[in-house]
Amino acid sequence: MSSRFVTTLLAVSIFSFMLGMNAWADNEFYEFETAAQERQFNTLAGELRCPKCQNQTIADSDAPLAQDMRERVYQMIMEGKSNAEIIDFMKVRYGDFVHYRPPINKSTLILWLAPLAVIIIGALAVWFNVRHQRSASAELTPEEEARMDEMFAKTDKAEERDK
Amino acid sequence: MSVKTRTLVLLTPLVLFLLLAIFLFKGLFSDPTKLDSALIGREVPSFELPDLYQPDVTHNQEIVGGRPMLINVWATWCPTCYAEHTFLNQLLAEEDVYIIGLNYKDDSRGAAVRWLQDLGDPYAINLFDFTGLLALDLGVYGAPETFVVDAEGIIRYRHVGDLNERVWRTEVGPVYYRAMQESGLEIPEHRMELVE
Incomplete structure (x- = not known):
């Protein structure tokens, strides 16, 4: 060709x-x-x-x-x-x-409100989760504290060895 | 958070998903071509259209009303109309139903006249709507469509698709015969059940 x-x-x-x-x-x-x-x-x-x-x-x-x-x-x-x-x-x-733009009335209300509802529910869920994590990390039980000290001590030792 | 509220919160997406699934599943069986007519309860719009047989005779909205009637939208290019035609002939022959025929954007006047000569003419009056002017005012978006109009000229019902025994018995007939009853007109014996 x-x-x-x-x-x-x-x-x-x-x-x-x-x-x-x-x-x-x-x-x-x-x-x-x-x-x-x-x-x-x-x-x-x-x-x-x-x-x-x-x-x-x-x-x-x-x-x-x-x-x-x-x-x-x-x-x-x-x-x-x-x-x-x-x-x-x-x-x-x-x-x-x-008309491609639906009017706001009883049968179309859900179309207009559903996206808004999803955003609000999503935002609430994020906010709730973040708050929950923060409050959880703020309070350590005595056992958790003891374990953490132990772990820190271990890493400190390891670092000293490497020097 | 207690275990109970936690389960509740975790279950919410599942419940929402199930609701959505049910909603969408139902949607599978709905017919998107069935549109509600916005004209139910309104008068038949005014028009001026030529007669199908006689081009120089015109009809206007005054032919509508005075008695309950059907307005049947049809065309020779419409295969479903062909299937429906026998039933319309039967409605006229057996029940003396008054039908106005609205020939909708047909290929030619000759084709429409030939169709009626070959298959029989069940229409009391034949309108020739070559440009689809009245059809547009009636919100017609295909053929066949049938409107039930009462004695006051008010549109009572609109059926999209062909008329047949089942549709007549369950949907269109009862509306027509109730309008007949209100105007004190006679109802055939075998159709009395439709208004009871």
Whole structure:
């Protein structure tokens, strides 16, 4: 295989990969009046979940439903709707599930509090352990003290021998 | 620390682990594609859609309500809809169930009309939602889906997936016939058990 052939092959495959990445940008082209609108569109498309594909945002997904939702988001942005209004619009139709940031309510409270609880429990455990070790080392029983003296005496002797 | 508290503290991670294991194990059997409809208890959103057979005739939200009915979302590209179709025909023939058909983003009007001519048309009214406009307002994310709407035009129930005898008997039928009972409409003899 000539090196030129390999280079061409590589270029073609990289190029086709890039085409794939822009799959939905090809047949859908949204024109915005301001850069702020475009930013708003990109933010929302990255925050709304495609209910059909479930683990993809509507920016990620090429499902027909995601296309429809992008189209609707685009229309509402052009009408001057705010982020909150557009997210609410989608929530009324598809439930809280459609937004990648879950709201704080009864069923999601555990999601928000569990990490905090884990940190607090962990910190308490560390604190408790450290305190326990300190208090334990502070008090030596007479036998322990005698053993320690013995050990010190032994090492002292050993050191003197080495000199 | 006494031996008892020590055992208790040491057991805590095990208990937490078991709880987590139970929670995750239950998750194995939950169906993530079943989403709660946010529209239950709300009115059917307003719309304006052409008739499937006659492109120049349009229908709006006034066709909804006045009596309990089903709104069935279907398309010719949907294999499950094909499986469901026989049951819908049976619902019309045997129980005179009032169904509005919402053809959802079909390949073409012709394909949808051909489908109904070949397989029978169980729908009282046929809506043609080529762009998925009403479907999006209804929170539809696939086909088939079926909504139960009462006489006031309020959505009572949403079923995702095909209708069949089991689903009709256990989930959708009871809601439909309770709405029928409330409006003082007749219920077929063999379905009386669903509202009792």
